[in-house]
Amino acid sequence: MEKELALSIRKPRQMDISEKLEILTGAAKYDVACTSSGSERAGIAGKLGNTVNAGICHSFAADGRCISLLKVLFTNDCIYDCKYCINRSSNDVPRATFTPEEIASLTINFYKRNYIEGLFLSSAVIKNPDYTMEMIFLTVKLVREVYGFNGYIHVKAIPGASPEIIYKVGLIVDRMSVNIELPSEESLKMLAPQKSKNAIIKPMGFIRNKIVESKDNKLMIRSAPTFVPAGQATQMIIGASKDTDFDIIKLTEALYNNYKLKRVFFSAYTPISNNPLLPALIKPPMLREHRLYQADWLLRFYGFTSSEILDEGNQDLNLLIDPKCDWAIRNIDQFPVEINKADYFTLLRVPGIGLRSAKRIVESRRFCALNFDSIKKFGVVLKRARFFITCNGRRMDEYKISEKNIIANILAEGKSLYIKESDAAYMQNNFLIESLEPVRADIFKSLTGEI
Numbered sequence: 001m002e003k004e005l006a007l008s009i010r011k012p013r014q015m016d017i018s019e020k021l022e023i024l025t026g027a028a029k030y031d032v033a034c035t036s037s038g039s040e041r042a043g044i045a046g047k048l049g050n051t052v053n054a055g056i057c058h059s060f061a062a063d064g065r066c067i068s069l070l071k072v073l074f075t076n077d078c079i080y081d082c083k084y085c086i087n088r089s090s091n092d093v094p095r096a097t098f099t100p101e102e103i104a105s106l107t108i109n110f111y112k113r114n115y116i117e118g119l120f121l122s123s124a125v126i127k128n129p130d131y132t133m134e135m136i137f138l139t140v141k142l143v144r145e146v147y148g149f150n151g152y153i154h155v156k157a158i159p160g161a162s163p164e165i166i167y168k169v170g171l172i173v174d175r176m177s178v179n180i181e182l183p184s185e186e187s188l189k190m191l192a193p194q195k196s197k198n199a200i201i202k203p204m205g206f207i208r209n210k211i212v213e214s215k216d217n218k219l220m221i222r223s224a225p226t227f228v229p230a231g232q233a234t235q236m237i238i239g240a241s242k243d244t245d246f247d248i249i250k251l252t253e254a255l256y257n258n259y260k261l262k263r264v265f266f267s268a269y270t271p272i273s274n275n276p277l278l279p280a281l282i283k284p285p286m287l288r289e290h291r292l293y294q295a296d297w298l299l300r301f302y303g304f305t306s307s308e309i310l311d312e313g314n315q316d317l318n319l320l321i322d323p324k325c326d327w328a329i330r331n332i333d334q335f336p337v338e339i340n341k342a343d344y345f346t347l348l349r350v351p352g353i354g355l356r357s358a359k360r361i362v363e364s365r366r367f368c369a370l371n372f373d374s375i376k377k378f379g380v381v382l383k384r385a386r387f388f389i390t391c392n393g394r395r396m397d398e399y400k401i402s403e404k405n406i407i408a409n410i411l412a413e414g415k416s417l418y419i420k421e422s423d424a425a426y427m428q429n430n431f432l433i434e435s436l437e438p439v440r441a442d443i444f445k446s447l448t449g450e451i
Contacts, residue, residue: 029071069119107119133157159178175231177233208232231262239279248266291323322451340370352386355450
């Protein structure tokens with residue numbers, strides 16, 4: 001009897017699948033690098049789902065994060081002890097590990113109930129990177145080949161895993177991502193000493209090369225296998241280290257240029273540890289995260305370079321106004337621009353004029369001269385743009401164009417949601433900006449890119 005009792009004490013309690021799901025979906029919320037677009041695959045008779053147009057639905061949480069997929073970890077039982085991570089080996093949290101069959105079954109059942117349109121599968125590192133990646137491979141292979149799921153799948157490539165296993169996974173899924181974690185090697189050494197920049201960058205380069213190779217093969221042989229058709233992405237944690245916004249934006253630009261990433265995601269550090277190497281934050285720096293997303297749009301679609309957005313003498317984004325407004329104010333000598341004459345790329349640099357409104361202006365002015373009423377109908381946000389444009393040689397009003405005046409009026413535009421105009425200078429001088437929350441306008445601009 002005593003022997004049986006001792007064995008029962010040592011044997012861990014078996015969890016049911018609902019308990020695992022609660023633990024591992026909760027643990028996955030810190031990983032924001034999931035998107036559900038970029039892959040084209042029509043429905044196939046006898047298979048479930050597709051990735052065409054609205055085949056993947058999008059829904060967004062209040063802070064702007066995409067929650068359209070079944071977003072789950074394979075396990076949160078990690079061998080690493082990264083100081084910023086809730087799943088670090090030294091943290092006392094409930095641990096759980098799925099089997100490949102359990103995740104495959106959940107994915108299909110949720111899809112059939114119309115809860116989800118795709119799968120985002122990440123994982124802590126259990127045993128070693130190769131073993132973890134092999135479990136991910138077995139999972140997505142079950143979903144694709146046994147259950148016949150033809151919808152969107154995004155998985156994490158585990159740094160340190162062999163190229164052979166990463167390649168096998170890449171032939172099955174739509175998108176892969178390798179989390180770069182922290183913006184600098186120094187930060188990694190301090191907060192995640194078991195990881196290295198080279199181990200993270202190496203699979204990024206491998207995935208990039210295989211994507212290019214796959215596209216080249218497709219040009220010659222239509223039936224050639226497709227590798228990661230929706231491209232790759234990554235995530236950086238913001239606020240856990242002392243890296244500046246300039247460091248982050250420079251790295252982001254390099255990742256786009258060198259590794260052809262589809263997206264770089266930013267995740268505001270959530271204070272989950274009292275480690276002295278981590279900043280003493282009360283809550284995540286969400287406003288800083290949103291400003292970085294806005295800067296990311298400027299890099300990808302508006303023709304800006306990192307050195308234009310920030311530089312050695314100006315290393316952090318202005319949290320009071322978006323980075324496009326900030327750039328325009330610092331380069332006020334380049335304004336105003338004439339709506340009826342400026343080229344498309346010049347219009348893109350005007351605050352309040354986005355990608356769609358700039359295109360509409362260029363197309364419409366071929367037929368008639370535009371005025372302020374016309375461009376407002378195109379979606380131009382005149383409350384910001386009015387300081388930087390003329391229509392037919394005239395300004396919208398006679399505001400004195402100065403940095404102080406423009407900032408005060410832009411802040412006043414959203415004072416019911418943001419801060420009082422009279423408080424702007426006080427907050428800027430007393431470093432209270434970090435306590436601000438992003439407002440609806442910031443969240444909208446982060447999602448749509450209409451800056």
